[in-house]
Each structure stands twice: as C-alpha cells, then as structure tokens.
Amino acid sequence: MPASALQGVYLSLVSGIGYGLIISLLAGGLSLIYGVMNNVNTSHGAFYMLGGFLTFFAVSSLHLPIVLSITFAFAAAFGLGLICLYVLIPRTMWVSSDPDSQNIVMILFLALAQVLQRGVFILYGGGSVAVPSILFGSIALPGDVFISYQTVISIAISILCYAALFIFLRDSKIGKAIRAFSQDRELAEAMGVRVSTIALMTFGLGVSLAALSGALLSSIYSVTATTGWNELVIAFVIVTFGGIGSISGSFLGGLVYGIVYSITQYYLPAYSFVIALVLIYIVLITKPTGILGEIIERA
Amino acid sequence: MLRVEGLEKKFGGLTALSKVDINVDKGKIYGLIGPNGSGKTTLLNLVTGVLKPSRGKIYVKNVDVTGKPPHVITRMGLSRTFQIPRIFPELTVEENLLAVRRESISKDRLDEMLKLVDLTKLRASKAKSLGYGQRKDLELARAIALDTDLLFLDEPMAGLHGSTIQIISKQILTLNKEMGKTLVIIEHHLEELMQLTDYVFVLDHGEKIEEGEPDVIRSSKAVHRAYFGA
Amino acid sequence: MKGLESSSHTPWPSRINIRDINFIIFLVSIASSIIIFLADKPYLKFIMMYFFAYSIYTASWDLLYSYSGQLSLGQAMPFGLGAFFTIMLTQLAKLPLVPSAILGTLAAAAVGGSIGATTIRLKPGYQGIALLLFSQVLYWLSLIAYGEEGVSIFTETPPSETTIYLTGLTLFVLSMFAIYMIHNSNYKLKLLAIKGDNLAADVCGINVRFHKVIVLYLSSLLAGLAGTYYGIFTSHADFSIFAVPNSFLPIGMAIIGGIGFLGGPIIGSAVVSVIINILPIWYSLAITYFAYGIIVILILKLRPTGIMGFLQRSARKEKSKVAKG
Numbered sequence: 001m002p003a004s005a006l007q008g009v010y011l012s013l014v015s016g017i018g019y020g021l022i023i024s025l026l027a028g029g030l031s032l033i034y035g036v037m038n039n040v041n042t043s044h045g046a047f048y049m050l051g052g053f054l055t056f057f058a059v060s061s062l063h064l065p066i067v068l069s070i071t072f073a074f075a076a077a078f079g080l081g082l083i084c085l086y087v088l089i090p091r092t093m094w095v096s097s098d099p100d101s102q103n104i105v106m107i108l109f110l111a112l113a114q115v116l117q118r119g120v121f122i123l124y125g126g127g128s129v130a131v132p133s134i135l136f137g138s139i140a141l142p143g144d145v146f147i148s149y150q151t152v153i154s155i156a157i158s159i160l161c162y163a164a165l166f167i168f169l170r171d172s173k174i175g176k177a178i179r180a181f182s183q184d185r186e187l188a189e190a191m192g193v194r195v196s197t198i199a200l201m202t203f204g205l206g207v208s209l210a211a212l213s214g215a216l217l218s219s220i221y222s223v224t225a226t227t228g229w230n231e232l233v234i235a236f237v238i239v240t241f242g243g244i245g246s247i248s249g250s251f252l253g254g255l256v257y258g259i260v261y262s263i264t265q266y267y268l269p270a271y272s273f274v275i276a277l278v279l280i281y282i283v284l285i286t287k288p289t290g291i292l293g294e295i296i297e298r299a
Numbered sequence: 300m301l302r303v304e305g306l307e308k309k310f311g312g313l314t315a316l317s318k319v320d321i322n323v324d325k326g327k328i329y330g331l332i333g334p335n336g337s338g339k340t341t342l343l344n345l346v347t348g349v350l351k352p353s354r355g356k357i358y359v360k361n362v363d364v365t366g367k368p369p370h371v372i373t374r375m376g377l378s379r380t381f382q383i384p385r386i387f388p389e390l391t392v393e394e395n396l397l398a399v400r401r402e403s404i405s406k407d408r409l410d411e412m413l414k415l416v417d418l419t420k421l422r423a424s425k426a427k428s429l430g431y432g433q434r435k436d437l438e439l440a441r442a443i444a445l446d447t448d449l450l451f452l453d454e455p456m457a458g459l460h461g462s463t464i465q466i467i468s469k470q471i472l473t474l475n476k477e478m479g480k481t482l483v484i485i486e487h488h489l490e491e492l493m494q495l496t497d498y499v500f501v502l503d504h505g506e507k508i509e510e511g512e513p514d515v516i517r518s519s520k521a522v523h524r525a526y527f528g529a
Numbered sequence: 530m531k532g533l534e535s536s537s538h539t540p541w542p543s544r545i546n547i548r549d550i551n552f553i554i555f556l557v558s559i560a561s562s563i564i565i566f567l568a569d570k571p572y573l574k575f576i577m578m579y580f581f582a583y584s585i586y587t588a589s590w591d592l593l594y595s596y597s598g599q600l601s602l603g604q605a606m607p608f609g610l611g612a613f614f615t616i617m618l619t620q621l622a623k624l625p626l627v628p629s630a631i632l633g634t635l636a637a638a639a640v641g642g643s644i645g646a647t648t649i650r651l652k653p654g655y656q657g658i659a660l661l662l663f664s665q666v667l668y669w670l671s672l673i674a675y676g677e678e679g680v681s682i683f684t685e686t687p688p689s690e691t692t693i694y695l696t697g698l699t700l701f702v703l704s705m706f707a708i709y710m711i712h713n714s715n716y717k718l719k720l721l722a723i724k725g726d727n728l729a730a731d732v733c734g735i736n737v738r739f740h741k742v743i744v745l746y747l748s749s750l751l752a753g754l755a756g757t758y759y760g761i762f763t764s765h766a767d768f769s770i771f772a773v774p775n776s777f778l779p780i781g782m783a784i785i786g787g788i789g790f791l792g793g794p795i796i797g798s799a800v801v802s803v804i805i806n807i808l809p810i811w812y813s814l815a816i817t818y819f820a821y822g823i824i825v826i827l828i829l830k831l832r833p834t835g836i837m838g839f840l841q842r843s844a845r846k847e848k849s850k851v852a853k854g
Contacts, residue, residue: 040654099653103600111826118819229773233662277666373734387725398718399733
C-alpha cells in the first residue's frame with residue numbers, strides 16, 4: 001500500500017478507537033440498564049441526542065465553560081432519567097420479570113423518545129448543533145498523522161469514566177448494591193436492598209452515560225433532533241457482543257466496533273454506515289455470542 | 300411404545316444424563332424416581348424434544364425422533380405435563396383445551412375432560428385466574444385433549460396434599476384403565492407412586508441405577524443408598 | 530361452538546360479546562367514508578385516505594403483537610417497502626398502476642416476512658430492536674439511493690380521486706374482514722397459545738416457529754398493502770417513510786384505539802388521521818407529533834386498554850344496569 005493510504009488507514013484507526021471508546025460509554029449505560037433492570041431502554045439514543053443538546057444549551061444559553069457544560073449534561077440527564085422512570089413506568093415494571101412487561105416498557109420508552117425528539121425539535125429546529133471543543137488544535141502522532149486534542153481529551157475522559165464506573169460499582173455502597181442485585185435479586189432484596197432505589201440509580205446512571213457519550217461526540221460530530229436511532233442500534237449490538245450487564249464487555253465491544261467501522265468508512269465512505277448496520281444485523285441474527293450468550297431462546 | 304438408547308446429555312462440563320436405556324411398553328403405568336438432581340426432568344425434556352441429546356437415540360413407536368422438535372414428537376403420540384404448570388394464561392380453561400386440538404372435538408368429549416379434572420364450573424374463566432392445584436388439573440386435561448397414547452406426568456402430586464393426592468391417583472388410574480393410556484410418572488411421593496405403578500425406573504446422578512417392579516425397588520440396596528446415603 | 534364465539538383475548542373477566550361494539554365501529558367507519566365521499570369535500574377525503582392506510586397499517590402491527598406476541602419496532606419496513614416497490618415499478622418497469630401495486634405489495638410482504646422470519650428465535654426485546662435496525666438500514670439505503678426527494682409515481686393515466694378513494698375503502702373493508710376472520714377462528718386460539726407460552730405451545734403439538742413466521746408474513750402483507758396505498762394517494766415516497774417515528778405510528782394508534790380489539794386500529798387511526806391533518810393548521814408538525822407522543826403515554830398510563838377498552842366497560846355497565854332492571 002502506498003504511504004498515504006497506510007496513513008489513511010492509520011488515521012481511521014486512531015479516530016475509530018476514539019469513537020469506539022466514547023460510544024462504548026453509551027453501550028455501557030444500556031448494558032447496565034438491561035443487566036440490572038432486565039429492560040431494553042429504547043430511549044437510550046434519545047438521551048444520547050439530549051446529551052449533545054444539553055451541552056449546547058449550557059454553552060450557548062448558560063454560558064458555562066465547556067467542561068462544566070458536559071458535566072451539566074451528565075447531571076441533567078441523570079435527573080431527567082430519574083424523573084422519566086418515576087413518572088412513566090409503573091413501579092412493578094421497573095425490573096421486568098416477563099416478556100409482556102418488557103414489551104410494555106419498551107413501548108413506553110419508545111414513546112418517551114418520540115416526545116424528547118419532538119420536544120428538542122420544537123426548541124431547536126431540525127438543524128444540527130455542534131459543541132465547541134475543549135481544546136483546539138491537534139497533536140502529531142508518529143507517522144505524520146494528526147489527531148485533534150478534542151479526540152484525545154474525549155478518549156481520556158472516556159477511560160476516566162470507565163475507571164470511575166468500575167470503582168463506583170466495586171466500592172461504593174450503591175454500586176455494591178447494584179452488583180448484588182444483578183447477581184441474585186432475591187438475596188439482595190432479602191438483605192435489605194430496595195428494588196426501587198436500585199432501579200432509579202441504575203437508570204439514571206445509564207442514561208447519563210448515554211448523554212455523556214453524546215456530549216463528547218457532539219464536539220467531533222454534530223447532533224440533530226433526529227439523531228440517536230443509529231446510536232441505539234449500535235449500543236445494542238455492542239451490548240450483545242460484550243455481554244449484557246458486563247461493563248468491560250461493552251468497553252471491548254465498543255473498541256472493536258470503532259475499529260471495524262472506521263476501516264469500513266475508509267474504504268467505502270458512502271455506504272459505511274449501511275454496511276455497519278447490516279453486519280450488526282447479521283451478528284444479532286446468527287449465533288450472537290455475548291459473554292453470556294443468553295439471547296436465543298431455547299425451543 | 301417408547302425406547303431410549305444410550306441417552307446422554309451434557310451441559311458444558313456437567314453431565315446431566317449418561318448412558319440411559321429405557322423401554323416403555325404399551326398399557327402400563329411406569330414410575331421414574333430418583334433424588335433431586337438425578338436427571339429425571341432432563342430425561343423428560345430430552346424425550347419430549349425440549350432438549351437435544353448429546354448422544355443416544357430416542358424412539359417413539361419405533362420411529363427415530365432423536366433431535367426432533369417438541370411439536371413433532373407430540374404429534375407422534377407423546378404428551379406431558381410440567382412440574383410447575385405452564386398453562387396459557389390469557390385463554391379460558393375451555394380454550395386451553397381447544398387450542399391444542401388439531402381436529403374438532405365434540406361438546407360431549409370436551410365436557411367429559413373438564414369433568415375428569417373437575418373444572419367444569421370454571422370452564423369460561425381465564426386460566427391465569429386459576430390457583431396452583433387447578434392449573435395442574437388444567438394441564439392434565441390439556442395433555443389428555445391431545446389424544447396421545449403416551450403421557451408423561453412431571454410430579455403431578457407436587458405441592459398438593461392428602462385428599463387431593465387421592466384424587467390425582469384416581470385420575471391416573473382412570474387414564475390408564477379406562478382410557479388405555481400408557482403413563483410415565485415422575486414423582487417424589489414414593490409410597491403413592493409404588494402403589495400406582497407396574498414398573499419403576501430409578502435414576503441417580505444421571506445414571507439408571509435400578510429398574511423393576513415396585514417390590515423390587517422397595518427392597519433394593521442401590522435405591523436406598525441413592526436416597527439415604529450409605 | 531358457543532364457547533368459541535364469545536371468546537375474547539382481552540383481559541376482561543366477563544364474557545360479554547365485544548364483537549358487537551367492534552362491529553358497530555366498523556359499520557360507523559364505512560358509513561362515514563361513504564358520507565364523506567358523497568359530501569365531496571376534498572380535504573375530508575384526503576383525511577379519509579390517511580385513515581384507510583393507517584387502519585390497515587395499525588391492524589398489521591396489532592395482529593403481530595396481540596395475536597402472536599411478537600413486538601415489532603420496525604413495522605415501517607414493510608410499510609415503506611410497499612410504497613417504494615410500487616412507485617419504483619411504475620418508474621423503472623413502467624408498469625401501469627394496478628399491477629405495480631399488486632406486485633409492490635407482494636414484494637413488500639415477501640421481504641418483510643423473510644426478514645422478520647430471521648428474528649423469531651430472538652428474545653422479545655432483541656426481536657423488536659432487530660426489526661428497528663433493519664428499517665434503519667432501509668432508511669439509509671433509500672437516502673443514499675434516492676436522496677432527500679425520494680421517488681414519485683410515474684403514470685400516464687393518473688387515476689381519479691374517486692378511484693383512489695373507493696379503492697382505499699375497498700382495501701379497508703377487505704383487510705378488516707380478513708382480521709375478523711382470524712379473530713373468530715380456532716387459529717386465533719393457537720396463536721394466543723403461542724403468545725402465552727412458546728414452550729408449552731410447542732410441547733402441545735403446535736408448530737410454534739411455523740405459525741410465528743406465517744403471522745409475520747401476514748403482518749408484512751397488510752403493512753405492505755397499507756404502504757402501497759399510502760404511496761399511491763401521496764404519489765410519493767422518500768427515505769423518511771422508514772424512519773423510526775413511522776414505526777412508532779401504528780404502535781401509538783393501536784394503543785389509543787385499544788390493543789387487541791378488532792375496532793382498536795379503526796378508532797386509533799381515525800383519531801390520529803384527524804389529529805395529524807388538523808392540528809398542523811394551527812400548530813407546527815413537530816408540536817403535533819409531540820402532542821401525539823404525550824397522548825400515547827397518557828393513554829398507556831391511565832387507560833391502557835385504550836378507547837375500545839373504555840367503550841367496552843361502558844357497555845358492560847349498561848348491560849348490568851339493564852340486567853338489574
């Protein structure tokens with residue numbers, strides 16, 4: 001391959017890893033929600049979109065510095081997530097025990113996504129919105145390839161977040177309760193862990209991760225009111241691949257996805273997304289081996 | 300009627316069933332017993348097609364049905380109940396029976412089945428409103444509605460007591476003596492089972508350790524060891 | 530059998546024959562269609578065309594969900610394919626409208642059903658998302674292939690508004706009749722058994738996979754038919770027909786009308802057809818759909834059985850009042 005082509009692949013790979021890491025935050029959130037609450041959050045993509053818009057709002061209307069804006073987006077999404085779960089979903093369905101309940105929750109979340117999307121559309125119109133970078137400029141990597149500071153910072157933030165999440169789940173009181181609950185529901189309840197608290201915390205955390213992902217990525221790519229459905233699907237397949245409820249699985253899965261996607265994009269830019277989706281579809285349909293691999297029903 | 304040869308089932312590293320051979324003849328009542336975890340329900344799941352065997356063969360009426368899906372095996376003449384009843388919750392009691400029929404059924408026969416399990420009064424109630432014992436009755440009636448020659452009952456007496464168990468015993472005898480069905484019953488209520496059955500298979504840790512008529516089983520050292528330890 | 534006739538699969542403890550209310554709704558809708566036709570107000574006729582398309586579309590989703598327990602979050606796929614295939618056949622193959630429509634619908638049914646068939650072994654959540662995913666694939670493909678303008682019908686002899694209207698009415702009647710046939714059959718019991726417990730149904734001799742696939746094809750056929758008609762009376766199709774909000778549309782309409790009832794799709798699509806054509810006169814489209822989402826959520830939370838459920842309860846109260854005398 002000629003030097004420039006090699007460079008092209010290299011550059012794609014680097015940005016792909018960056019993209020993959022950030023998107024894995026989104027997937028991690030979905031994985032958390034599905035793993036703990038046994039519900040598919042079909043509004044996850046909408047919260048991703050919201051993350052971008054909340055950041056934009058904080059920057060343009062609240063005039064907060066960019067880092068604070070991203071934090072604002074994270075916190076606001078958390079609060080919004082709590083409210084939505086509390087108001088929208090009947091308490092008995094917060095943790096689903098059967099497919100009927102799961103279906104109804106998915107429909108409710110889908111309706112929520114519609115409302116959120118249209119709401120944002122009413123406020124901001126259909127145009128795209130981009131958030132300023134934390135730091136402008138780029139670094140030179142070996143091989144004469146440039147990567148923007150923003151990408152590097154976003155990667156750093158993602159890794160930091162994963163570390164924080166990991167420590168949170170391992171050491172904090174709520175984190176331990178969440179893990180105990182997802183491993184053995186009855187035992188955890190018997191030991192005094194309250195289902196409703198766990199569900200609220202998990203959902204809030206899950207969607208705020210989605211929003212964070214959106215906040216970070218909206219500085220690299222832009223978001224519109226209708227963004228989010230692709231991201232939902234991507235997150236879903238990463239979760240499938242990495243295993244439901246496995247945070248490290250989402251991390252790895254996101255990386256893999258980012259790399260595969262960027263390589264596809266390098267060779268076939270126009271169709272890259274479609275190809276990615278089709279590949280995802282095939283993964284879902286044929287034996288998708290997550291680390292848990294519990295997807296295909298028996299009989 | 301039913302023949303199982305060298306049946307084995309492994310789940311990853313765990314062997315649930317190994318080298319089991321069983322022969323079920325027409326017209327008798329069989330028992331399948333063994334301590335918890337011995338593989339009885341696994342065997343039932345394999346025979347009914349819910350699970351696929353790792354090794355071995357299953358023959359229903361001398362036809363090889365190994366690996367076939369449940370509905371195919373059921374159509375060959377084998378039906379079953381579940382330990383925890385799996386009824387169709389949104390259908391009424393009546394509809395639960397009608398849904399599984401491939402040919403139409405006369406009102407008389409339907410009434411007869413409902414009467415056998417004492418669900419006539421509840422025939423128009425949704426199945427999900429039934430209590431545990433009634434659900435077991437409904438499952439039994441549904442298995443009968445399938446008009447099969449061979450009927451597997453998975454712990455029909457579980458969770459029931461005293462007089463209800465007597466009723467179940469009577470139902471089982473009716474199924475065999477009057478309706479001519481061959482029955483294989485998994486049970487833990489050993490005394491009742493011994494009184495009902497013509498022949499018993501004993502499993503332990505996935506292997507068949509004994510088989511024979513109830514008297515033989517009662518006095519078998521191997522069976523005692525399996526249940527009570529050395 | 531009498532027992533069969535009065536059966537319903539809705540969560541009501543009573544054995545009231547709700548066929549009556551459904552039938553009344555059906556008749557009312559036909560009567561309204563005819564009255565509006567005779568009144569000859571073009572705007573009202575246009576709303577009715579939406580009504581015809583959306584009733585069939587909603588019925589297609591409800592069939593899949595209420596009868597076989599399969600949740601589709603991507604019903605826009607066969608719907609959009611119906612519109613696209615039909616229009617493309619007129620453009621590319623230069624076929625006249627009627628053969629294009631027939632082939633287009635069948636093609637949509639074939640593709641939709643086949644894709645759906647690949648998802649039946651997935652857990653419910655996964656199945657819904659997989660179907661959503663595939664409609665996203667089509668969204669992007671059609672955007673790339675046909676741009677934002679999409680495709681328009683090419684026909685040398687455009688049919689008159691009367692023809693389109695009456696065709697819509699006929700399709701509506703036929704589709705509702707087909708659903709009614711299923712609703713009152715023993716086949717419905719089999720489907721509900723599958724929905725109730727896949728494994729138990731299989732063990733009871735029902736070929737679960739086969740029937741799930743059949744219902745998927747049926748559902749895609751109806752959705753494709755709806756999409757074909759939609760493409761014809763709007764004479765246009767573009768990538769937005771595959772967007773997720775369009776997959777949500779039949780779900781919301783079914784919820785508003787009442788999931789699982791024969792009359793549900795009819796009422797739901799009537800309400801929505803009116804809303805999305807009338808509200809934008811004063812408010813924007815975005816506000817309209819925003820309101821739509823809120824309404825669906827409210828109904829799900831306050832009256833989950835929808836308008837039909839409400840009507841049925843009123844009828845029950847009436848009957849018991851009469852009985853008490």
